[in-house]
Amino acid sequence: MTDAVRLDAVSKVYGKGQGAVAALREVSAAFTRGSFTAVMGPSGSGKSTFLHCAAGLDVPSSGSVRLGGTELAGMDETALTVLRRQRVGFVFQAFNLVSSLTVLDNVTLPLRLAGVRVDSAWLAEVVRRVGLEGRTGHLPAQLSGGQQQRVAIARALVTRPEVVFGDEPTGALDTMTARDVLTLLREVVDGMGQTVVMVTHDPVAASYADTVLFLADGRIVDAMAAPTSEKVAERMTRLGAWK
Numbered sequence: 001m002t003d004a005v006r007l008d009a010v011s012k013v014y015g016k017g018q019g020a021v022a023a024l025r026e027v028s029a030a031f032t033r034g035s036f037t038a039v040m041g042p043s044g045s046g047k048s049t050f051l052h053c054a055a056g057l058d059v060p061s062s063g064s065v066r067l068g069g070t071e072l073a074g075m076d077e078t079a080l081t082v083l084r085r086q087r088v089g090f091v092f093q094a095f096n097l098v099s100s101l102t103v104l105d106n107v108t109l110p111l112r113l114a115g116v117r118v119d120s121a122w123l124a125e126v127v128r129r130v131g132l133e134g135r136t137g138h139l140p141a142q143l144s145g146g147q148q149q150r151v152a153i154a155r156a157l158v159t160r161p162e163v164v165f166g167d168e169p170t171g172a173l174d175t176m177t178a179r180d181v182l183t184l185l186r187e188v189v190d191g192m193g194q195t196v197v198m199v200t201h202d203p204v205a206a207s208y209a210d211t212v213l214f215l216a217d218g219r220i221v222d223a224m225a226a227p228t229s230e231k232v233a234e235r236m237t238r239l240g241a242w243k
């Protein structure tokens with residue numbers, strides 16, 4: 001079966017000459033459909049660069065990124081924009097909702113941008129799965145942080161993307177709310193077969209994933225299956241993440 005996302009020998013160098021920074025060094029990783037992966041590593045280890053390259057938000061200096069079998073290398077910016085809108089979902093730390101739009105209009109925004117018809121049965125299912133029934137007419141400011149992140153997750157799911165990328169999706173939430181959102185992401189994987197790849201600094205968040213990838217100095221240095229927060233914290237300490 002085709003992987004949802006696959007990176008082969010992806011390198012990313014920022015800048016040129018003396019000031020060049022190698023943010024990723026020949027990174028290879030495959031994300032099978034219906035898997036939940038956390039990406040961790042010390043500050044500056046390349047996590048954001050990894051996520052951006054995997055999502056088609058940034059172009060690698062070399063190597064191959066395939067999204068559901070489609071090679072991203074060589075695509076122009078217009079094609080990448082279409083691909084990101086239709087085949088990738090994003091959940092950010094800061095929710096990134098449009099404050100003037102209702103919950104329902106925020107959730108369906110990617111479809112309208114892509115000119116795709118709203119499948120009302122699917123929309124109802126997504127809204128139900130994320131627990132937003134009865135709140136679809138609210139504005140983001142009328143919701144709690146956890147509810148706003150649920151809107152962002154629904155918006156990420158509505159196009160039935162190949163993969164949902166999370167960039168510190170629980171970074172702005174209190175501990176209890178973060179757990180609810182992580183439980184939801186887990187359900188999205190287990191109940192809907194969605195693939196989720198999430199960058200996080202939090203070992204508890206990482207413990208909700210099936211696998212944790214550890215980055216250090218632009219390389220994947222370890223992978224941990226069936227992670228616990230204790231084991232993840234210990235591995236991060238050995239990477240010198242919390243000096």
Ligand SMILES: Nc1ncnc2c1ncn2[C@@H]1O[C@H](COP(=O)(O)OP(=O)(O)OP(=O)(O)O)[C@@H](O)[C@H]1O
Nearest residue numbers: 014015021023041042043044045046047048049050
């Ligand atoms: N646009 C850029 N221009 C130049 N250097 C960059 C750029 N983006 C990232 N870098 C450098 O690439 C390296 C990896 O950065 P990246 O943001 O991917 O790390 P990170 O693990 O996400 O860090 P953090 O946990 O602090 O967010 C760092 O040395 C960073 O300074």
